[in-house]
Amino acid sequence: MAATGKLHRADPHIVVLGAGPAGGAVALGLRRLGYRVSVVAEPRPFAALEGVSERVLAGLSQAGFANAVAAMPEPSPRQVTWNGETSGANTERLIRRVELDRAIGAELVAQGVKLIAGRVRSCRAQSLAQVQGDGGGEREGYSVEMQSGSAPPFMLEADFLVEARGRAAPGAGLERLRGPETVSLLQAWQGPAMAPRSAVQSFDAGWAWMAATADGQRYLQLTLDVASAALPPKEQLTEFCVKRLARLSQAQPFMQDARPLGQPHARTSTPILCREPVGNNWIRVGDAAMAVDPLSGNGIFQSLSSALQAPAVINTLLRHPERSAQARAFHQARVEHLFYRFARIGRDFYDMEQDCAAEPFWQARRAWPDTEAVHQSVTPAQVKIARRAVLNGDLIDEAEVVVTPDQPLGMWHLNGVALAPLLQACRDAPDAPEQALAKALGQHRARAGALLQWMRNGGWV
């Protein structure tokens, strides 16, 4: 579907930096809106296996990566030993990030996105020459310097820049909130074939994640506090990790008859929130906008969340500059909301580990980012109807939404039905709310009873 509305500049060129899930999702979304999109990416610098939930599959499908979803392995069992207790009720799909990148890249090319292999060296704001038909003169844009292998650097001009280089994205002088400084040491191992599975275990200095694929490859990862981990020099890191892992019961099946390969790869896993994730001709998405602790196992889901809303934000900035403040506020509020939600979920999970509560790793994380509950209780008096920025098709718009302490950004629709008029109908008829709801619902009147119950459960009425 092509976007409607008036472009204030002819055929803008949008350049996406990075082709992970976030960059890929934005690029596909923009292509669907008819934009000219180029993606610049270099291969991921190390092999990583990660565990993903069904939510990630739903996000990848929504973004248009059906082939990547079809190629996903089946869920495998995951055991968790936390605070001395073991449970094995969960599953996750163990994906090789390199394979996911390949599937994303193939889909981008198939959808007409120009995929350029290269390392981004710098991006500079610059006045660009107007193309013919734009009335001459100059326009604001960017000049992106890239390099591919040993070839000389080359330049690309962009009207709009999407920063999706993950945690590697430069800070660009923007204010960023950082959580407790955290590092994850990831090492590949090889052993005999075993059924795919994964495990998590907490210990005094942090927690470990272990995973095995059917071909006997294993990935063992320790997540530690940078300040208190007392990490040895690089050449002693393997020994350091093996010693720690040897003390963990969950690690034993993964280490048995197996050996570490090469050196551990250190990945920074400090939670980071970029306070200003969007301007009038640039936007940050995915980990470049906000990255949380890998404990949540939801990183890819979160990176897709901020990326899926970005095409509408960009479309609004380009076609309706008069609504730019609204569009920017929409993106910023959602990025921040998502960050705090997952940071608080992580905090509560860290707080469940009581045996090690006094250790520096746990002390810092059970108190961060604040003491606010993940979910706020709601009373009818706190529920308001207010105008807020909403995602309306391909654009950011404004509409009446229902705002509660638990949903500060507001709820606009539920299953395609606008909620604010329904709440108002209930309020106007306190003695017969179900009848009032049925009348307001019109052709959907059969849903009145269930909807009223849902509102009551949420503390709205």
Ligand SMILES: Cc1cc2nc3c(=O)[nH]c(=O)nc-3n(C[C@H](O)[C@H](O)[C@H](O)COP(=O)(O)OP(=O)(O)OC[C@H]3O[C@@H](n4cnc5c(N)ncnc54)[C@H](O)[C@@H]3O)c2cc1C
């Ligand atoms: C230790 C650790 C464990 C994790 N485990 C999980 C897990 O189990 N499950 C989960 O869902 N999430 C996990 N995550 C989070 C997940 O990896 C990220 O949230 C997710 O990959 C973010 O997607 P993205 O598209 O924003 O960035 P990325 O996936 O990081 O993509 C960025 C892209 O930009 C490219 N790039 C970077 N710099 C340049 C440059 N200069 N020039 C050109 N290209 C460049 C990169 O090569 C890459 O292709 C983990 C994170 C960490 C740190």
